[in-house]
Amino acid sequence: MFNSRFLKLLGAVTIINIFARLFGFARELTIGYQYGTSYQADGIITAFTIPNFLYVVLGGAITTAFISVYSKLDRTVKHDFVQTLMTFLCLTVGTTTILFMIFPGFWMKLFFSGMSEDALTLTTHLFLVTAPATLFLVVSMVLSGLHNVHENYRYSSFAALIFNGVYLFIGVSLTPILKEYSYALGATLGALFMFLLLIYQIKKQQIVPLRFKIVKHPELKRLVKLAMPLILGGATLQFYLIIQRIFAAGLDDGAIAAINYASKMTQFPQGVLMTSVTTIVYPMLAKSAADGDFQQINQAYKKGFRMLTLLLIPASIFIFFYAEDVITFIFQYGNFSQESTNVTYPLLQVFSLSIFSLALNTYVTRFFYALERTLLPNILSIISVFGINIAVISLFIDQWGAFAIAIGTVVSTIINMLLLILFAKIKLQLIVCSRAYLVRLLSFVSLVLVIFWLVSFIDIAAVWLSLLLGGMITLITIATGLKLVK
Secondary structure, eight states, rough: OOOOHHHHHHHHHHHHHHHHHHHHHHHHHHHHHHHHTTTHHHHHHHHHHHHHHHHHHHHHHHHEEEEHHHHHTTTTHHHHHHHHHHHHHHHHHHHHHHHHHHHHHHHHHHHHHSSSSSHHHHHHHHHHTTTTTTHHHHHHHHHHHHHHHHOOOHHHHHHHHHHHHHHHHHHHTTHHHHTTTTHHHHHHHHHHHHHHHHHHHHHHOOOOOOOOOOOOOOHHHHHHHHHHHHHHTTHHHHHHHHHHHHHTSSSSSHHHHHHHHHHHHHHHHHHHHHHHHHHHHHHHHHHHHHHHHHHHHHHHHOOOHHHHHHHHHHHHHHHHHTHHHHEEEEEEETOOOOOHHHHHHHHHHHHTTTTHHHHHHHHHHHHHHHTTTOOOHHHHHHIIIIIIIIHHHHHHHHHHHHHHHHHHHHHHHHHHHHHHHHHHHHHHHOOOOOOHHHHHHHHHHHHHHHHHHHHHTOOOOOOOHHHHHHHHHHHHHHHHHHHHOO
């Protein structure tokens, strides 16, 4: 399974995902350049929150369940299953999209009532434009899952690249004409292009005839049974994002934007790796689970943990020590002032402490899903996100403001990670590493911390030189870890 073909696929998908993420990151950069940490930036970011949330949470849950069920179906019934699922999905999500467009103000006030009047009005108008993206995004997620289960990984990844590329191009190029509305239009058109590309490739590959059709299929109930708990607890990161924005809406104008910039910076390193790995690994894990090949699953579990620790922990340490330089170099242009940097970079330092735990939560959860043990990890996620996270924020937000939101994320993700590792060992007999590896890993992390701490005393006037030095040290420590820590 994990041979040269896997590595080639992983490399190709990773490259495409990096470009897709870079387009998304460039979009955040231009929003920062044009609007800084103003209420306009808050509005642009918030207006896309609900469509993106449903895209990842609803679309992701259905897709995960779909891959698991579809992989085990007889070839004679697969077409009816896909057609019926897509018909129901278009009807339900399409109706929801129409309700968003008819009553945009209701949905914005329901979730973001703490925003200032100007910000809420702008956000409502922008949401009206982004609402149609909901249907295209959710359906596209399931279509991507259909491609992935047929090992067309490049098509699904390239579709995401198209979405982010169109979103960025429309947002930037039409700003002189449409101002804030250019980004809302870009989101919808990007989602539409992604949807059309996936449809075209399915027809070209003759995977399944796509037509509206409803057939009574027993496996649909099984899919719903699998998807329901995933909707509640499967997309942990997205739940964190929407909770962050709900609480930040009650703070000063610009708080949503600052938190968004900081959290997006931490999502990039773990997002690229996790998207690439899970895109390829999850369908394989589902097949291994169906074949009862638990030895292969256990081997993958340990290898993935080793890669995550040795790649993401040094990257997290780099971001923590170089947070101010990172924000200055990437964002501090145009309307993103020194004051905006001073607000954002301390949040980035706190969020950097959650990079590894968020990635590992996603990784371990996938193994539960592959073995169709969806309830337990989702209960743990719900406790962490809606219990521990909200409790920490509520207790300290009056004292610490936006910092409480970041700290809530860090504390809850770490607790969730530890619980997932524990229960994976108890329930699935999966062990992430040996004690000897853990000792070597802790020694390696301690050494990396000392190196970055000592380097932080070097006074380098040019920000780009400082980042270059930190980046080189990060790459050297990662390469050393991959070679020596086994």
